[in-house]
Amino acid sequence: MPSLLSAFAGSIGGISLSYFLGIKLGLPFLRKFGPKIHITEERIHKTKKLFSKLGPYLLFIGYFIPGVRHITAYLAGINCLPFRKFATFSYPGAVLWGFTFVTLGRELGENWSKVETYMSKYSVYAMLLIVLGLVVAYAYWKRRALKNS
Numbered sequence: 001m002p003s004l005l006s007a008f009a010g011s012i013g014g015i016s017l018s019y020f021l022g023i024k025l026g027l028p029f030l031r032k033f034g035p036k037i038h039i040t041e042e043r044i045h046k047t048k049k050l051f052s053k054l055g056p057y058l059l060f061i062g063y064f065i066p067g068v069r070h071i072t073a074y075l076a077g078i079n080c081l082p083f084r085k086f087a088t089f090s091y092p093g094a095v096l097w098g099f100t101f102v103t104l105g106r107e108l109g110e111n112w113s114k115v116e117t118y119m120s121k122y123s124v125y126a127m128l129l130i131v132l133g134l135v136v137a138y139a140y141w142k143r144r145a146l147k148n149s
Contacts, residue, residue, distance in 0.1 A: 003106075004099060004102050007097075007098030007101070007102050008094060008098050010098075011063070011094035011095075011097060011098050012091055012094045012095075015090050015091075015094055016087075018070075018071075018073035018077070019074070019076055019077045019083070019086055019090075020077060021074060021077065022073065022075060022076060022078045022079075023077040023078075023080070024077075027044075027078050030044060030071070030074060031044065039070070039071060043071070047068055047071050047072065048075055048078075050068070051072065051075045051076070051079065052079075056076070056081065056085055056089035056090075057089065058072050059072050059073065059086065059089040059090035059093060060090065060092060060093035060096075061093065062090075063094060063097035064097065072090075073086070073090060076090070
């Protein structure tokens with residue numbers, strides 16, 4: 001339980017700090033210092049584009065997307081997302097992220113190396129399956145929207 005509470009507090013604290021830094025420092029700061037921590041202009045543009053489309057939902061799922069999780073809260077601050085909306089979407093993501101990885105670590109324990117072997121072997125197929133699912137869902141929603149209009 002202490003590890004879960006630590007994960008929650010660390011995640012929520014970190015994402016809140018990033019949000020407030022986004023409000024105070026803005027995009028010029030990220031453009032100036034981002035490349036030093038591998039946040040390139042291309043990554044900024046992609047994430048900002050994603051944020052404009054998916055908005056707060058990206059805060060929730062952003063924890064699970066490497067590279068994106070680090071700047072979504074900052075972009076929320078840059079885009080002046082109200083704090084209440086920010087917290088509503090990002091804090092549950094922080095809790096889920098912490099719970100997922102702390103629980104996986106506890107349950108898998110010594111067997112983690114086996115999971116790592118399978119993940120490295122089949123991760124490409126898993127990603128392709130996820131992308132395919134997203135494409136199918138997007139096509140469905142587009143088709144449904146066209147029928148309703």
